[in-house]
Amino acid sequence: MITQGVTGFEWDKGNRDKCQKHGVSVDALESAFHQTMAIFPDPAHSQDEERFIAIGKTGEGRSVFVAFTLRQKNGETFIRPISVRYMHQKEVDYYEEAIAKADDR
Numbered sequence: 001m002i003t004q005g006v007t008g009f010e011w012d013k014g015n016r017d018k019c020q021k022h023g024v025s026v027d028a029l030e031s032a033f034h035q036t037m038a039i040f041p042d043p044a045h046s047q048d049e050e051r052f053i054a055i056g057k058t059g060e061g062r063s064v065f066v067a068f069t070l071r072q073k074n075g076e077t078f079i080r081p082i083s084v085r086y087m088h089q090k091e092v093d094y095y096e097e098a099i100a101k102a103d104d105r
Helices: 013-020 026-032 089-104
Strands: 006-009 038-041 051-057 063-073 076-086
Touching: 013 026, 013 076, 026 051, 026 063, 063 089
Parallel strands: 006 076
Antiparallel strands: 038 051, 051 063, 063 076
């Protein structure tokens, strides 16, 4: 799993403000990574560093779409969120349907 062995999160003014502008708090975003997340590589946005997208739910049960990268610092790995937003209901329905179909196979 991509996030196995991760120490925590890397936050600064730049990524904190960008994430919060979509109405998702730092706590809500971090809580999503404590739940089950579907994580995919994002090669279209990985020119300078490897990036990922994740779809999951916050601790309160709201669906989120997260773009992030992993950063190494002093031998430890941190999740650096790039952007996060709550998902629209159509997106939630689409992904829940796709998961149900995958489970039926």
